[in-house]
Amino acid sequence: MNRTRMSALLLALALLTGLLAGCAPQNADPTSTPSAAPVIESAQPSAEPTVSADRPAVNLAMLSGPTGMGAAKLMADNTDGLTLNDYTVTVAAQPTDLTGKLTSGELDIAALPTNVAATLYNKTNGAIQMLALNTLGVLYILENGDSIQSIADLAGKTVYATGQGANPEYVLNYLLRANGLEPGVDVTIEWKATGEEVSALMLSGDADVAMLPVPAATSVLMQSSDIRAAIDLNDAWTQTGAEGTMTMGCVVVRTEFAQENPQAVENFLEEYADSIAYVRDNPDEAAALVVEAGIVPKEPIAKAAIPQANLVCITGSDMLSIQEYYQVLWDADPSSIGGSIPDDAFYYMP
Structure with a gap:
């Protein structure tokens, strides 16, 4: 066998060995246990686990x-x-x-x-x-204007919102009543199926006041300098003296x-x-x-x-x-x- 053919054969064998090594399966590490602390404190996640094909x-x-x-x-x-x-x-x-x-x-x-x-x-x-x-x-009251500084200022307003039958409705009702306002009587609430509907009403100027969660509220604020975050409902919750978070x-x-x-x-x-x-x-x-x-x-x-x-x-x-x-x-x-x-x-x- 001449020198050229021998070199080519050796090169092919080397490439094949590398390919086989690269395709070899990695060992799984099934011994990982949950973090002991219930509230996340670490700035970075733990090292990425090596897993087997037999994952639950x-x-x-x-x-x-x-x-x-x-x-x-x-x-x-x-x-x-x-x-x-x-x-x-x-x-x-x-x-x-x-x-x-x-x-x-x-x-x-x-x-x-x-x-x-x-x-x-x-x-x-x-x-x-x-x-x-x-x-x-994560709820905010947004306003096209500058007349709302507190929950009490919602008296006589129409609030467009999403989340009927879930936390947003019950939180809003609680905060209104804690401030002496009856939902549907002192404040009109127009419930919409999606945050997109409420956002569109605010951005078009067809609504002056809305309650939206992040990130829908974030999106509206980024798209219009005329709309402001009037009330962070976390602050309103604390101000009522409500228990818990x-x-x-x-x-x-x-x-x-x-x-x-x-x-x-x-x-x-x-x-x-x-x-x-x-x-x-x-x-x-x-x-x-x-x-x-x-x-x-x-x-x-x-x-x-x-x-x-x-x-x-x-x-x-x-x-x-x-x-x-x-x-x-x-x-x-x-x-x-x-x-x-x-x-x-x-x-x-x-």
């Missing part, structure tokens, strides 16, 4: 808007095959798109407004449990799934906590992931909204802090949380 399957659903934003990093990692669980992910616009699928078993874990979670728990005799609180207050979003799990798949639930809590920490602490990078996930439509809006979204990850016994908020909702309207304040079995505490 989880049907996961998030809502567009603030309650879904914290899952964006988890969703991106799942697409890349880097999560401990193998998630099939749904992003829905309304909680009603998810509640039936939870009770039927089509979904295992889902984000919901906290009042919807309590209602579903009560109506299904404990078929779901709360895994984590993920979003504090306005806590609007959470993640729930089917009780049966949690009992049969405790490792998958632990995996989710670890990965979700890391995801929320990443999104909250890296808004520039996370904004692109939020848009890719279909949670917010535009990257500049996502980037501006992340710091306003009050993202948290509160788990374990610390979730009991929401009971004071539930008490306020129950006092205002027992049906807002399904007729009763959930008992301790509602909270996932293995």
Whole structure:
């Protein structure tokens, strides 16, 4: 064999060896455990796990808007095959798109407004449990003008809003009554199906006052210099002397799934906590992931909204802090949380 053919053969063997090494499977690390702290404090997520092909399957659903934003990093990692669980992910616009699928078993874990979670728990005799609180207050009163400085200034106004039958309606009703105003009598409330409808009315000038959550409120403020954030409802809540913290979003799990798949639930809590920490602490990078996930439509809006979204990850016994908020909702309207304040079995505490 001449020197040229021998060199070519050696080169081919070297390339084949490199290819085989590059395709060799990586060892999984199944020993990871959930973070001990229930509230996320770390600025960066933990190192990306190495996973095997045998990952627990989880049907996961998030809502567009603030309650879904914290899952964006988890969703991106799942697409890349880097999560401990193998998630099939749904992003829905309304909680009603998810509640039936939870009770039927089509979904295992889902984000919901906290009042919807309590209602579903009560109506299904404990078929779901709360895994984590993920979003504090994100509601704002927006005004085309400068006449509103407090909730009391809403007297005689028409407020356009979205969120009827969920936290926004009950929070607004509570705050109005705490300020001596009766909803529908002293203040007219026009409920719309989506934030897009309310936003369009504000931007066209057909509405002067609106209540919107982040990121819809963020988008409106970015598009019009004539519209201002008149009231942060977190501040209004505190000013009324209401007990507890306005806590609007959470993640729930089917009780049966949690009992049969405790490792998958632990995996989710670890990965979700890391995801929320990443999104909250890296808004520039996370904004692109939020848009890719279909949670917010535009990257500049996502980037501006992340710091306003009050993202948290509160788990374990610390979730009991929401009971004071539930008490306020129950006092205002027992049906807002399904007729009763959930008992301790509602909270996932293995």
